[in-house]
Amino acid sequence: MSSNSNPNPLAKARIAVLGYGSQGRAHALNLRDSGLDVVIGLRPNGPTWHKAKAEGFTVLEPGEAVKGADLVAVLTPDMVQPTLYRESIEPNIKPGAALLFAHGFNVHFGQIVPRKDIDVILVAPKGPGALVRTEYERGRGVPCIWAVYQDVTGHAEATTKGYADGIGGGRAMIIKTDFKEETETDLFGEQAVLCGGASELVIAGFETLTEAGYQPEIAYYEVMHELKLIVDLFYEGGLTKMLQFVSETAQYGDYVSGPRVIDAGVKARMKDVLRDIQDGTFARNWTEEYKAGLPNYKKLKQADLDHPIEKVGAKLRAQMPWLQPQSPAEPLKKAG
Numbered sequence: 001m002s003s004n005s006n007p008n009p010l011a012k013a014r015i016a017v018l019g020y021g022s023q024g025r026a027h028a029l030n031l032r033d034s035g036l037d038v039v040i041g042l043r044p045n046g047p048t049w050h051k052a053k054a055e056g057f058t059v060l061e062p063g064e065a066v067k068g069a070d071l072v073a074v075l076t077p078d079m080v081q082p083t084l085y086r087e088s089i090e091p092n093i094k095p096g097a098a099l100l101f102a103h104g105f106n107v108h109f110g111q112i113v114p115r116k117d118i119d120v121i122l123v124a125p126k127g128p129g130a131l132v133r134t135e136y137e138r139g140r141g142v143p144c145i146w147a148v149y150q151d152v153t154g155h156a157e158a159t160t161k162g163y164a165d166g167i168g169g170g171r172a173m174i175i176k177t178d179f180k181e182e183t184e185t186d187l188f189g190e191q192a193v194l195c196g197g198a199s200e201l202v203i204a205g206f207e208t209l210t211e212a213g214y215q216p217e218i219a220y221y222e223v224m225h226e227l228k229l230i231v232d233l234f235y236e237g238g239l240t241k242m243l244q245f246v247s248e249t250a251q252y253g254d255y256v257s258g259p260r261v262i263d264a265g266v267k268a269r270m271k272d273v274l275r276d277i278q279d280g281t282f283a284r285n286w287t288e289e290y291k292a293g294l295p296n297y298k299k300l301k302q303a304d305l306d307h308p309i310e311k312v313g314a315k316l317r318a319q320m321p322w323l324q325p326q327s328p329a330e331p332l333k334k335a336g
């Protein structure tokens with residue numbers, strides 16, 4: 001499924017990456033290592049300005065980076081993008097340039113209405129920025145989904161695939177989507193399953209065991225630490241591999257007790273969550289929360305950080321130094 005076009009259609013393009021956080025840093029480093037011309041756009045002396053400079057990039061104010069760029073990758077937090085677009089991108093982006101997002105939120109929910117004389121495209125890696133970088137360094141890539149929202153040049157698709165190749169996605173797999181599907185599925189995944197669902201499942205399991213009098217250390221290993229082993233099996237071989245590697249007793253318990261916990265009520269509420277995403281309720285609430293200075297976000301985040309599982313977890317993880325991220329993985333030798 002890789003486009004594997006050679007040479008990259010962006011070979012002669014100047015790419016401005018706005019933001020040098022999780023995705024921005026990974027994309028910028030990978031694009032540069034793919035031989036492409038990259039400059040970084042950041043607020044002067046913002047938190048990542050020095051990091052990008054220290055890593056050898058030309059760092060400009062966002063408006064200056066956008067001027068003269070053939071492709072502008074918008075990799076700042078979603079909530080700052082509408083102002084960034086109005087102030088730095090809209091007045092400066094060249095006609096016929098490409099505006100690229102890694103998440104369709106602002107375009108799909110109408111927070112950014114792109115100029116009509118530019119291509120508008122999306123490349124969303126299905127993994128966090130750190131993995132986008134380490135997989136690239138190993139000669140591999142993270143699968144990406146891609147979309148074209150607006151094609152004024154007639155080569156928006158080639159540009160999009162060129163970018164996906166440049167960040168390493170083409171080495172793994174690229175799948176076509178549209179802004180609506182990417183936005184809605186991404187929000188649903190992180191809310192219902194990956195971030196929201198998984199953390200609430202773990203917390204409920206931890207509370208159930210500790211309230212029944214079991215040691216918090218044992219509860220921690222049981223419901224948080226060991227989850228990684230199961231998720232790794234999912235990742236490598238789905239339910240099939242997980243079932244191959246756990247005991248018959250664990251399998252029987254899975255079959256009879258799993259559906260008692262995650263029952264039809266859970267699925268009905270997942271559908272409620274999806275409806276709020278699709279009809280714009282979530283986007284409106286999140287935008288209002290952000291504009292109000294994040295009062296609920298801060299309170300809810302603190303409650304997670306203060307949960308007893310975090311106290312016992314910090315203590316146990318301090319005794320397992322091997323869990324801390326390794327220095328960047330040894331690049332694997334590429335075949336051929």
Ligand code: NAD
Pocket residue numbers: 018019020021022023024041042043046047048049062074075076077078080084102103124125127128129
């Ligand atoms: P982040 O919070 O890690 O990045 C923040 C970067 O933006 C920093 O360099 C910061 O200095 C800069 N920044 C903040 N405000 C700015 C401003 N006003 N002007 C210029 N620069 C500014 O962001 P992220 O998590 O990498 O997300 C970037 C985009 O990628 C978002 O659209 C997000 O939805 C998408 N995405 C993220 C992930 C992920 O794993 N984090 C995965 C897929 C897609």
Ligand code: MG
Pocket residue numbers: 103186187190
């Ligand atoms: Mg997301």
